[in-house]
Amino acid sequence: MHRYARLRGTGLYAVEVSGWDYTQNFLVERCDLLWNEDTGRHVVLHQNLRDSAVLIVRLLETDKAARSHPIVYQAQLMGRTPGGHRQFRLTTVVPCVKEVESSGR
Numbered sequence: 001m002h003r004y005a006r007l008r009g010t011g012l013y014a015v016e017v018s019g020w021d022y023t024q025n026f027l028v029e030r031c032d033l034l035w036n037e038d039t040g041r042h043v044v045l046h047q048n049l050r051d052s053a054v055l056i057v058r059l060l061e062t063d064k065a066a067r068s069h070p071i072v073y074q075a076q077l078m079g080r081t082p083g084g085h086r087q088f089r090l091t092t093v094v095p096c097v098k099e100v101e102s103s104g105r
Contacts, residue, residue, distance in 0.1 A: 009037035019055040019075075022048040033057065033090075041090040042078065048086060049075050054093060 015033040020026055027047045034042045049055075053075045059068035073090035080086055 011035045014060040015043070016058045016060055017043060017045065017055050018058075019049070019053055022050050030060065033059075039089075041073070042087060043075075043090060044081055044085045044087050046085055049077070049088065051077065055090065057090065 011034075013033045013035065014030065016028060016030050018026070018028045029045055029047060031043050031045060036042075043057075055073050055075050056070045057073055058070040061068055072093040074093050075088040075090055078087045078089050
């Protein structure tokens with residue numbers, strides 16, 4: 001993925017990914033997040049995930065004072081790398097807001 005970091009509108013970030021793999025075992029994996037303005041966000045993972053798996057992604061900072069907040073994504077399998085790892089496209093999960101029904105009628 002490092003070769004893409006030089007493309008315009010593209011950034012490469014060190015992240016920590018956590019979630020549940022295909023067999024429902026909890027995983028934590030460090031990898032690079034490729035962020036492209038045209039194609040979105042992508043990660044390459046060693047683990048196999050279920051389709052539309054929910055992942056928590058946290059940016060790894062070198063400065064401990066600048067801790068990042070984790071972001072929840074949904075992963076879509078895009079294919080495999082030549083080395084056999086799995087490449088996923090990440091889309092942001094938007095929380096649903098439940099309307100509270102008024103009890104005073």
